[in-house]
């Protein structure tokens with residue numbers, strides 16, 4: 379969260395109370411906030427042809443905080459998931475844990491390498507909010523080094539270096555953001571590293587200046603007139619219903635492509 383603090387410090391707005399609340403969300407690193415390998419419930423190796431959805435929380439949120447929209451969506455997806463759909467969440471600082479799991483889950487013959495068939499054997503969907511949005515894009519970029527395709531990335535008010543450029547191993551990407559007045563504004567435009575390989579589905583802007591959003595899941599200090607649009611967006615059910623729609627559509631697409639001829 380150091381980078382977010384520096385980002386905030388550059389702001390010229392008198393957001394003292396709001397920033398104090400942000401500090402609550404950005405509490406110092408605590409081991410229990412990080413997911414450990416044992417916290418991942420999906421099996422390794424993953425069944426061939428299955429789908430793995432991984433969501434990344436922002437700030438220093440605990441990886442399984444049930445009040446945060448990233449986690450709430452994951453739990454909804456798990457509820458209605460078929461036997462071949464697996465959903466995990468992690469903090470944005472725990473990207474390496476998920477990356478190592480993906481390698482373990484795909485390396486079916488346990489030789490420590492991913493051959494082409496292994497790399498393409500599971501449909502991977504990544505999403506995240508705030509620094510978690512950037513983590514989703516960074517993980518996709520890391521998976522490219524292993525020639526692992528990513529079906530879809532979804533960013534919600536994404537913050538982080540390089541989060542605008544979607545690597546060419548990603549098939550589809552969508553970005554939700556707000557640019558309301560305030561010190562924290564998401565990435566307004568993502569673009570494809572290679573437009574022939576990646577389809578940018580949309581950059582969708584939301585507005586919160588005149589909108590109330592139920593903030594009861596956030597710390598009390600983060601509520602009221604100083605509530606940042608960045609936080610409202612994290613709690614906006616309309617946004618997360620849209621994210622869910624994109625992810626569910628991608629899951630169905632993957633499954634349909636499996637039935638109608640080949641994994642890809």
Ligand SMILES: [Ca+2]
Nearest residue numbers: 485489491492
């Ligand atoms: Ca292997």
